[in-house]
Amino acid sequence: MRLIAPDYYDVDIAGETTSLPMLQLDDQRAIALLMDIDMGLAFADRVGRALAARFAAMTPEIVVGSATLGIPVAMEVSRHLGLDKYLILQKSPKFHLADALEEPVRSITSDKPQRLLLDRRQIPLLQGRRVVVVDDVIATGASMAAAMRLVRRAGATVLGAGTILTEGIAWREALAEDAALVQRLGRIPQFRVVDGEARLDPASVEAEMTRPEPVSG
Numbered sequence: 001m002r003l004i005a006p007d008y009y010d011v012d013i014a015g016e017t018t019s020l021p022m023l024q025l026d027d028q029r030a031i032a033l034l035m036d037i038d039m040g041l042a043f044a045d046r047v048g049r050a051l052a053a054r055f056a057a058m059t060p061e062i063v064v065g066s067a068t069l070g071i072p073v074a075m076e077v078s079r080h081l082g083l084d085k086y087l088i089l090q091k092s093p094k095f096h097l098a099d100a101l102e103e104p105v106r107s108i109t110s111d112k113p114q115r116l117l118l119d120r121r122q123i124p125l126l127q128g129r130r131v132v133v134v135d136d137v138i139a140t141g142a143s144m145a146a147a148m149r150l151v152r153r154a155g156a157t158v159l160g161a162g163t164i165l166t167e168g169i170a171w172r173e174a175l176a177e178d179a180a181l182v183q184r185l186g187r188i189p190q191f192r193v194v195d196g197e198a199r200l201d202p203a204s205v206e207a208e209m210t211r212p213e214p215v216s217g
């Protein structure tokens with residue numbers, strides 16, 4: 001992992017400041033890295049509780065998450081909604097997934113073509129059900145869009161899309177009207193590498209990220 005200065009980017013995640021390490025992706029790009037699987041049980045519990053609170057009133061019947069980093073999010077959101085069963089969409093074909101429903105992930109940021117897979121034996125868990133789709137980060141929006149397509153192909157209604165963080169702004173265009181379904185606990189910008197340092201990419205910053213907070217009182 002190639003780290004870059006400044007060492008950390010601080011982001012508010014559900015009311016707590018979280019320091020994310022800065023990672024250089026290539027000559028031009030860097031990201032503030034959120035590895036939810038490395039952040040411990042207290043973090044997983046906190047984000048699960050906070051996202052579940054956003055969706056509870058919609059009375060979802062099942063939570064769907066994408067492997068790998070969406071797995072702890074799906075488990076913790078389910079737990080806090082009082083749901084036992086959850087459903088994971090896989091990225092790599094496993095033996096038992098020979099006959100899976102498949103959706104391409106149209107991502108411009110990954111070098112290899114990717115896809116999301118839904119085990120056909122799990123379709124009954126989704127058919128006619130009210131579903132929340134979750135992931136760790138929504139960046140390009142390509143993974144979330146593919147997950148929503150799969151879930152809808154299986155006959156479910158998507159009530160919402162939950163994520164720990166949104167990254168940049170590209171996801172809004174990729175998700176189109178589904179962007180309105182997104183519930184996030186925080187947001188991060190994207191970064192450009194300039195003189196060996198990560199600098200905030202102004203084009204990735206949401207207008208409301210730089211807008212001063214309204215003064216109360």
Ligand SMILES: Nc1ncnc2[nH]cnc12
Pocket residue numbers: 031032033034035136137139167
């Ligand atoms: N900043 C980030 N951290 C972890 N996973 C990501 N996927 C896309 N952006 C990410």
